[in-house]
Amino acid sequence: MAVVGSGHNALICACYLQRAGHRVTVFERSRQVGGAVCTEELYPGFRYDVGSSAHIMIHTTPVVQELELHRFGLVYLDLDPWAYYPTPEGPHLAFYRDLDRTCASIAQVSPEDADAYRRFIKDWGPLTEAVFALFQEAPTPLALLRRMVGVPGPRQPVAAGLQEILQSYGDVIQRRFRSAPVRAALLWLGAQSGPGPDERGSAPFIGWHAVVHRVGAKHPRGGSGMLTQALAQRLLADGGVLRTEAEVASIEVAEARVRAVVLASGERLPCSRVVSGAHVRTTLLELLAPEHLPAALREAVAATRVGNGFGMALRCAAEELPRYRGAPTGEPGDMHAGLQLLVTSEDAVRRAHAEFLLGQSASQPQVIAMTFSAIDGELAPPGKHVIYLWSQYHPYALADGERWDDIREREADRICEQLYRFAPNMRGKLLHRHIQSPLDLERRFGLLRGNVMHLEMSLDQMFAFRPTPALSRYRTPIAGLYLTGASTHPGGGVFGASGYAAARAVLKDG
Numbered sequence: 001m002a003v004v005g006s007g008h009n010a011l012i013c014a015c016y017l018q019r020a021g022h023r024v025t026v027f028e029r030s031r032q033v034g035g036a037v038c039t040e041e042l043y044p045g046f047r048y049d050v051g052s053s054a055h056i057m058i059h060t061t062p063v064v065q066e067l068e069l070h071r072f073g074l075v076y077l078d079l080d081p082w083a084y085y086p087t088p089e090g091p092h093l094a095f096y097r098d099l100d101r102t103c104a105s106i107a108q109v110s111p112e113d114a115d116a117y118r119r120f121i122k123d124w125g126p127l128t129e130a131v132f133a134l135f136q137e138a139p140t141p142l143a144l145l146r147r148m149v150g151v152p153g154p155r156q157p158v159a160a161g162l163q164e165i166l167q168s169y170g171d172v173i174q175r176r177f178r179s180a181p182v183r184a185a186l187l188w189l190g191a192q193s194g195p196g197p198d199e200r201g202s203a204p205f206i207g208w209h210a211v212v213h214r215v216g217a218k219h220p221r222g223g224s225g226m227l228t229q230a231l232a233q234r235l236l237a238d239g240g241v242l243r244t245e246a247e248v249a250s251i252e253v254a255e256a257r258v259r260a261v262v263l264a265s266g267e268r269l270p271c272s273r274v275v276s277g278a279h280v281r282t283t284l285l286e287l288l289a290p291e292h293l294p295a296a297l298r299e300a301v302a303a304t305r306v307g308n309g310f311g312m313a314l315r316c317a318a319e320e321l322p323r324y325r326g327a328p329t330g331e332p333g334d335m336h337a338g339l340q341l342l343v344t345s346e347d348a349v350r351r352a353h354a355e356f357l358l359g360q361s362a363s364q365p366q367v368i369a370m371t372f373s374a375i376d377g378e379l380a381p382p383g384k385h386v387i388y389l390w391s392q393y394h395p396y397a398l399a400d401g402e403r404w405d406d407i408r409e410r411e412a413d414r415i416c417e418q419l420y421r422f423a424p425n426m427r428g429k430l431l432h433r434h435i436q437s438p439l440d441l442e443r444r445f446g447l448l449r450g451n452v453m454h455l456e457m458s459l460d461q462m463f464a465f466r467p468t469p470a471l472s473r474y475r476t477p478i479a480g481l482y483l484t485g486a487s488t489h490p491g492g493g494v495f496g497a498s499g500y501a502a503a504r505a506v507l508k509d510g
């Protein structure tokens, strides 16, 4: 059994299959395992997450417990509050796992919105829990409808609930909340999966935060990559094989059955089953010879919407922590625990998105800062810190013909300026910065066009439509070839549900 790629979904799938008695070999083209869940010491003494950081959705799956990843070095640290908005003028907003504490924080800005937030979480809680249950299994349109229509919130009649799901998260926020800082914070949180604030059917990208109040947000001690390191160790301990710097160049097929994988080095490894965690277009359009897929399916795969990227990241070493306006202390505190929302306003998010739609990089990028060294001494030398800046919106293909390799420093400067607006003390305090443009993300992780979710997370590409209706259950028309990863249901993010469900599909087929 061969597994292509060592993204976390592929590794999870590999671990379950190895545990069930298959003899699994994982092939990863990079020298590091983990795909976009990976931590590296890119500057001496500082451990940088080079992909994801906030681990939330994986805690809705049984994966971490069932694979006993704590035995392989995985320790999760709570990010609480998981989000913090250092509003430039007023009191700061903190989103704790505890709903009452969150509402108390919002009440300092707007008592009315504190009540609205409580109602919002109560309305969306039952629905999102039901949808997350659906995320653990291969999707069918019927199951989806049953879950969505059958589980109204305590105050929501069915039709009203369904109507809200079909709205944009921008609509939901405008309808339910009044104060500018609350709206800006929520809009910026909703924007993190990619779809813009006014995209129909995107309301769940804000509604799902109800689940965060239950499971919390976490970061592995030692960095995000400790998750994939633990998965790799688990696989090896169970007798699996892991080969890095081993790019799969093709999947050999005869009589509509998988026969072998062939590496870029020319090595051929016979096998009757392959699970690919690479991008769906890479797997089906590049690794397979065209004659092995029906033409209509090839067309459907080619027509999946990868989009135009949406974000970029900076990984910095810093002499001190951000000291946000209105919060005089630079000592580690609530503001440094989780996602620090450096969002100017609702309008600023919309403006950045509008520029993105025109193929322009945001003139004033909106940023999330993360400073996990404030809660984890393993990430930086004593007294020093890491600071990661995730920024939107930045198109992969630029309308004016500029090239990312020419403008990455300029764009990074703009991102830093947004940090300095909120935390003026940081100017001159960055010791090193590692830039990841959308093009860099593609080169490093195989994330086509810099889309960290592989395919756009729009309603028409989710559930039974991801990556295409015919491929939505992890199987392909080729016997023995399966798909997993962010290209498949339930999509991108540190989740693992795809790897978990794909393993079950393989085991079911025997």
Ligand SMILES: Cc1cc2nc3c(=O)[nH]c(=O)nc-3n(C[C@H](O)[C@H](O)[C@H](O)COP(=O)(O)OP(=O)(O)OC[C@H]3O[C@@H](n4cnc5c(N)ncnc54)[C@H](O)[C@@H]3O)c2cc1C
Residues within 6 Å of the ligand: 004, 005, 006, 007, 008, 009, 010, 027, 028, 029, 030, 033, 034, 035, 036, 037, 050, 051, 052, 053, 054, 055, 056, 057, 246, 247, 248, 249, 277, 278, 279, 282, 313, 436, 441, 444, 445, 446, 447, 452, 453, 454, 484, 485, 486, 487, 491, 492, 493, 494, 495
């Ligand atoms: C900068 C950044 C920040 C992010 N932040 C967050 C966050 O905070 N929270 C969150 O939930 N999500 C975040 N994400 C998204 C999340 O990390 C990804 O959606 C998710 O990790 C994708 O996992 P995957 O299992 O699909 O595999 P991927 O991570 O896409 O890995 C696929 C692997 O396959 C390998 N591969 C591809 N082709 C071949 C081949 N031919 N042969 C061998 N190997 C191959 C690649 O090298 C790669 O290692 C972030 C992503 C990025 C890039």
